[in-house]
Amino acid sequence: MRRRVVVTGMGVVSPLGTGLAKTWDGLMNGRSGVRAITRFDTSDYACRIAAEVPDFNVDDWVNVKDQKKMDVFIQYGMAATAEALKMAGLEEAPEAMKDRIGVLLGSGIGGLPAIEEAYTTLKERGPRRISPFFIPSILINLLPGHVSIRYGFRGPNTSTVSACATSAHAVGDAAEMIRRGIADVMVAGGAESAVCPLAVGGFAASRALSTGYNDNPAAASRPFDKDRDGFVMGEGAATLILEEYEHAKARSATIYAEVAGYGLSGDGYHMTSPAPDGNGAKRAMAMALADAGVAASGVQYVNAHATSTPAGDEIESGAIEATFGGKIAVSSTKSMTGHLLGAAGALESIVCIQAIRTGHVPPTINLATPSDNCRLDYIPHTGRDLKVKVALNNSFGFGGTNASLVFKEV
Numbered sequence: 001m002r003r004r005v006v007v008t009g010m011g012v013v014s015p016l017g018t019g020l021a022k023t024w025d026g027l028m029n030g031r032s033g034v035r036a037i038t039r040f041d042t043s044d045y046a047c048r049i050a051a052e053v054p055d056f057n058v059d060d061w062v063n064v065k066d067q068k069k070m071d072v073f074i075q076y077g078m079a080a081t082a083e084a085l086k087m088a089g090l091e092e093a094p095e096a097m098k099d100r101i102g103v104l105l106g107s108g109i110g111g112l113p114a115i116e117e118a119y120t121t122l123k124e125r126g127p128r129r130i131s132p133f134f135i136p137s138i139l140i141n142l143l144p145g146h147v148s149i150r151y152g153f154r155g156p157n158t159s160t161v162s163a164c165a166t167s168a169h170a171v172g173d174a175a176e177m178i179r180r181g182i183a184d185v186m187v188a189g190g191a192e193s194a195v196c197p198l199a200v201g202g203f204a205a206s207r208a209l210s211t212g213y214n215d216n217p218a219a220a221s222r223p224f225d226k227d228r229d230g231f232v233m234g235e236g237a238a239t240l241i242l243e244e245y246e247h248a249k250a251r252s253a254t255i256y257a258e259v260a261g262y263g264l265s266g267d268g269y270h271m272t273s274p275a276p277d278g279n280g281a282k283r284a285m286a287m288a289l290a291d292a293g294v295a296a297s298g299v300q301y302v303n304a305h306a307t308s309t310p311a312g313d314e315i316e317s318g319a320i321e322a323t324f325g326g327k328i329a330v331s332s333t334k335s336m337t338g339h340l341l342g343a344a345g346a347l348e349s350i351v352c353i354q355a356i357r358t359g360h361v362p363p364t365i366n367l368a369t370p371s372d373n374c375r376l377d378y379i380p381h382t383g384r385d386l387k388v389k390v391a392l393n394n395s396f397g398f399g400g401t402n403a404s405l406v407f408k409e410v
């Protein structure tokens with residue numbers, strides 16, 4: 001008999017604020033987290049905007065001794081995980097349980113800001129001045145490593161790296177570990193903090209970033225809109241506590257939703273562009289629905305990957321339309337958060353769970369005029385009351401990697 005996987009905790013650090021409550025309030029009220037970049041002088045950059053976390057105080061989450069061992073993405077991940085574990089009542093799990101609690105947290109880019117800083121130190125002050133903590137601070141698998149060390153979790157300890165699908169794959173893969181009996185509880189999600197000169201310059205050089213709204217940042221991320229011109233880089237972290245259903249019931253945990261289905265595919269097409277016919281996205285969604293045992297007609301809401309890129313949004317919209325028909329409610333919360341890269345899938349999974357919990361779905365803001373090939377109900381401008389029993393989240397990444405997750409009411 002297949003083991004069921006449920007969600008018993010959630011934690012968020014986002015451009016709308018630190019904590020699930022702040023983020024959800026911002027989403028439901030259609031607030032943009034996109035602003036002028038504050039981390040460095042952007043005078044010479046084509047893109048001068050990003051969705052930075054506005055209120056993060058690292059001292060609230062990581063002690064001073066450990067801060068120097070962690071690049072910012074790890075610090076964000078530690079904070080989101082602390083909130084999720086508290087929500088799940090597992091901050092101080094019984095010792096006997098810890099062999100069966102695992103951690104699967106990823107990042108698309110990892111410690112790029114720390115790499116920049118270390119290289120500057122090398123060139124200006126020499127190799128002997130590089131921090132002994134430099135290498136551990138940048139490694140993606142050190143995020144789950146630090147979580148496991150802090151809480152004493154001794155189950156699976158691993159990470160995913162699949163560009164912008166990273167944390168969706170983390171959630172799906174972690175759920176599979178529980179289904180297979182490898183663990184009873186998994187800490188799953190992702191973190192990203194790459195608002196730094198090299199990343200912004202590099203993404204802009206590849207013509208992926210929005211450059212036409214530097215003087216109006218809040219309007220820059222506009223999925224499905226005919227005037228979109230690229231994505232806005234965001235940062236933050238999102239963690240879900242996944243748990244085997246009977247295990248959660250036995251300890252009287254609050255269950256927020258079920259991870260019912262997981263689908264993944266590859267386009268086999270292009271380094272950065274999705275296949276024009278949306279075939280990879282269609283197959284990922286079909287696999288997730290089949291895994292969940294849910295017909296397309298049984299889904300009420302889709303949180304789209306839609307990043308505000310000219311080609312990607314139309315291709316995904318066509319794939320969703322082909323899968324669900326033209327009346328499905330769809331929104332891209334990246335219109336408010338920007339694109340959290342490796343943390344996006346976990347954050348948007350939490351959006352789906354919140355929609356199931358609350359009966360409200362967030363909007364797609366900045367949608368003035370949909371593109372000709374974008375024909376769905378994108379919940380423009382204002383969130384909506386909607387009874388959601390089943391929701392699907394899409395996450396796609398460079399290299400043609402695709403992930404879809406289905407969440408159900410329990």
